Amino acid sequence: DSGVTQTPKHLITATGQRVTLRCSPRSGDLSVYWYQQSLDQGLQFLIQYYNGEERAKGNILERFSAQQFPDLHSELNLSSLELGDSALYFCASSVAGSLAGVYNEQFFGPGTRLTVL
Amino acid sequence: GQNIDQPTEMTATEGAIVQINCTYQTSGFNGLFWYQQHAGEAPTFLSYNVLDGLEEKGRFSSFLSRSKGYSYLLLKELQMKDSASYLCAVHGSGNTGKLIFGQGTTLQVKP
Numbered sequence: 001d002s003g004v005t006q007t008p009k010h011l012i013t014a015t016g017q018r019v020t021l022r023c024s025p026r027s028g029d030l031s032v033y034w035y036q037q038s039l040d041q042g043l044q045f046l047i048q049y050y051n052g053e054e055r056a057k058g059n060i061l062e063r064f065s066a067q068q069f070p071d072l073h074s075e076l077n078l079s080s081l082e083l084g085d086s087a088l089y090f091c092a093s094s095v096a097g098s099l100a101g102v103y104n105e106q107f108f109g110p111g112t113r114l115t116v117l
Numbered sequence: 118g119q120n121i122d123q124p125t126e127m128t129a130t131e132g133a134i135v136q137i138n139c140t141y142q143t144s145g146f147n148g149l150f151w152y153q154q155h156a157g158e159a160p161t162f163l164s165y166n167v168l169d170g171l172e173e174k175g176r177f178s179s180f181l182s183r184s185k186g187y188s189y190l191l192l193k194e195l196q197m198k199d200s201a202s203y204l205c206a207v208h209g210s211g212n213t214g215k216l217i218f219g220q221g222t223t224l225q226v227k228p
Contacts, residue, residue: 002159031214043160043204043218056213090159098212105150106214108159 003027004109006091012115018079021112025072025093031055032074033094033106034066038087049074050097081116088113119143121219123205128225129195137190137222139205150216151179151190152204160204163190192224200226 003026013019025032034046045058049068060066063081068074078085092106120142129135141149148167152160166172166181166188178191190203202221209217 002161033214033216035218042220043206045215045217048214050214056210056215058215088157094214096214098214104214105162105165106216108161110159111157113157 002107004093004107006109006112010113014117015081017081021076021089023074023091026107029093029095031094031097032068033092034076035090036087055097083116086116119217123219123222126223131195131226131228133195134193137203139188141186141207143207143209145209148208149181149188150206154202195226197226
């Protein structure tokens with residue numbers, strides 16, 4: 001158990017719908033990361049928040065948005081869902097905002113499996 | 118651009134040694150991570166290299182050559198539970214925690 005929690009574990013919805021995925025980081029971690037893992041794409045970085053502010057952005061679609069709240073939990077909102085959005089969505093957390101120069105492991109949550117029908 | 122290459126699949130025998138290679142071309146480099154991921158589960162950290170050379174950690178070792186853009190993960194005394202995907206990830210951007218992952222190598226350990 002990494003200490004990172006994600007809810008829900010599974011989510012089944014229809015095309016065109018909107019869903020919210022929730023993540024609580026490990027106690028003391030200020031950074032939260034979101035990743036998407038689909039069968040043909042591997043693990044793709046979506047976005048990083050550090051202490052409530054956006055720190056880095058990957059190939060996140062405009063239909064997707066995220067935020068980190070004052071209690072440091074984060075939510076990933078996916079809207080106008082398409083079949084291709086079906087994937088495992090992982091949240092990870094780390095102590096600092098940067099990994100540069102210092103060993104700074106990211107701890108991954110168990111993931112949310114999203115199925116869009 | 119950003120490119121990280123790993124073999125897609127490998128097979129090895131229980132008790133043997135296997136080496137999983139990773140080559141990378143990224144716009145920046147601040148370290149390389151290896152993660153293990155069992156099917157449907159979260160990735161778990163295995164090793165981290167930022168300087169050239171070998172880092173040893175029990176049955177697992179990882180090597181880095183920054184000049185060659187090359188790393189490998191060495192697994193010794195393979196066990197059946199080592200059957201998993203192994204993900205190579207580069208930390209490219211100095212002031213963020215963004216990791217760029219390779220596609221992963223699925224290792225099957227046979228009796």
